[in-house]
Amino acid sequence: MSLLGLAARDGRTKGREVNLLEVKELKVHFPVQRGWFGRNRDYLKAVDGVSFTIAAGETLGLVGESGCGKTTLGRAVVRLIEPTSGRILFDGEDITEMRRSKLRLRRRHFQMIFQDPYGSLDPHQTINQILGEALAVHKAFRHPVNRRNRAEELLRAVGLDPGCLLRYPHEFSGGQRQRIGIARALAVEPRLIVGDEPVSALDASVQAQIINLLSDLQRERGLAYLFIAHDLAVVEHISRRTIVMYLGKIVELADAKTLCRAPKHPYTQALISAVPVIGPDSRHKRILLSGEVPSPVNPPPGCPFHPRCPIAEARCRLEPPVLRETAPGHLAACHLAK
C-alpha cells in the first residue's frame, strides 16, 4: 500500500501517466434500524467493496439499474457521502480521511455534475452568482471583474451566450441548464468530473448535444470523467472502460466496446439485450430477466445475481464469486465466466 502510494506520488512529480483516481475496496454501508427502538441494526450495503482506477483524461463509465449503488459510489468518491471503509486516492494522495478544510482545497480538482438540471441550480441566484460562487469558494478568481470575465468565458465554453449571465435558471431549458451545471463544474478547472446521470433527463436531440459537448471539453482540457448512467448505449459511446454494478458490487469491468460486444457476466448480457434498439426487429434475441433487483439490506447468499440468473448452478447459491480477470483487462465476477 505504501509502495503503491509512493509510486503514485513519484509518478506525479515526474509527470508520467499515473492513475488520477484510485479507489480501493470502497464500502458505503447505511445503518437501517429494525425491531423495537431500532434494537437490531441492519446495514444497507449500497457500495460493498468496490475497487477501480481512472487514468488522467480517461472516461470510465458506470452502469447499473436503480438501486445498484452507482450514485452512492459516485458521491462517495468525491466524499459527498462518507465512505464506511476503503481508500480513495486522488493523484496519489489519500483523501479518505482528509480534514474538511484541506479536502475543500482538493475539491477544486474533482467536481460533480448532477442529473436533475432543475434541482441542482439555486432558483434564487443568477447564472453569474451560481458560477461566481464556485469561483469564490475556491478562491480562484478573487477580483469580481476577473470573476465576471471568467464566468463569460465559461458560458462560451459550454455553448451558451455570455449575455445571459444575469438571467435566472428558470429562464433556461433543460439542456441549457445542464450546460450551466457543466460550466459550474468547469469553473475551477478540475481534472476529474463525476457525472451522475448527466444526460438522462434530457430529450434525445438535446442529449446528443450534451454528450458531444462533454467529449469536446474532454479533448480540449484533458478531463477525466466518471460517467454514471443507466443507459448502456450512452455509456458505451462516451467511455473507454465500463463498470457494471449490481447490488453494490462490480460484476464486470472491461473496455467499453468489448463489454458491449462480448459481455461475460450473465447480468451484463441480459442488460445489453434489454437495451431497446432502434430498428425493425428490436424484440428478438432478448434475454428477459425474471424478477427484480433484491433488497440490498438482505442480499441473496452466494452470487447476488443467482436468483435472476438464467445459468445459475448449485455453487452460485453458496459461494460468492470474486471479481477475476478472465481476459487481459476484462474482469468479471461470475463462477461460470470464461
Added chain:
Amino acid sequence: MALLEIKNLQIEFEVGGVVRRAVDRLSLSVEPGETVCLVGESGCGKSVTALSIARLLPSPPARYSGGQIWLNGREVLCMARGQLRKIRGAVVSYVFQNPAASLHPAFRIGSQIKESLRLHRPREASEFEVVRLLKWVGIPAPELRRNDYPHQLSGGLQQRAMIALALASRPKLLVADEPTTALDVTIQAQILELLHTLKGTLGMSILLITHNLGIVGGMADRVAVMYAGRIVESAPALDLLRRPLHPYSRALIQSVPRLGNHEQRLVAIPGQVPSLDAMPAGCRFHPRCSQVQPDCAGKAPVLIEVETQHWVRCPYWALRPATGEPKDAK
C-alpha cells in the same frame, strides 16, 4: 371502422389571457387490434393528445378549439358528462408514466382493482377476479400481494398493478403514456413484453406514447412522429424505422447513441424544441433543419402521402437519399 379516429384536433391552453396552441390540426387513427406509437420529445403535445381522447384535460385552461375525436363510433368532444363516464374505463383506459402517482396511496391495490371491477363489470367483482388479474400481469403471489399498499411494491410491480387496474374494465383501447420511462431497462423489457402479450389475448388496441424510438420497432404497427404540436411523419412502423423521410425523424433516429456503433460524434440536432409562445413561422422544424430551403420559413407544409400509408410533412423529403437505416441493424 377505426376504433379511434382523431380529425384535425386543435387544443389550446389559455393562461392569463394568452392563448397557446399545444396541438395543431392533428389527425390520427387506431384500428381495432392495432398498436400505434406516437413519438416525440417533451413538449411536442403527445401527452396532451393522449389525454384528450377521454377528455381528461382540465378545462379551463385547456380548450378544444377544433376537430373531432371519434371513439368507438361516437364523438367524444360533444359528449355530456354522463356519457363521458361511460367511455372512461369501459372503452379507453390509461397507463401513465409514474405508477406511484397514479395509484391511490391509501388503498390496497386489490381494493382499487375491485372498485374498478364493481363499476365496470359488477357481476365479476370478486376477490377471485382480482387475483386472476394480478396473476395475469405477472405479479408474484397475487393472493398476498393484493393486500399490499402501492408503496410496498417496487416500481415495476406498481406499473404491473397499474396495468391490471387499467385492464380490469376490459377497455377496447389502452392508452399507455410513457409506461416504461421511469423503469430500468430490464424491467422495461418485461413490461413491454407484458403489454404485447395482453394485447394479443384481449384483442385490444394500444396507443403507445413514447419519446424512445428504440421501443417502437418491437411494439408498433404504425408510428406517428410529432414535433411542436404537429404530426410530421406517419407510416407503418417498419417503413419509418428503415426509411424515415422527414428530416426531423431522420435526425432523431441518428441522434440516439446505439450499442456497437462506434461513430466518434453523435449527430445532434442543433438548437432546442421551440416553446409554445415562440413557434417559428412556416415549417416549425426549419430553424433546426439540416436541409432547410429558402421558402421553409414562409409557408407551412402539409402532410403529403409519398408512398402508400407513408405521410410526410415536408415538401423536400426527397432531397437527400434516405439514409435512416442504422448501419448495424440487420
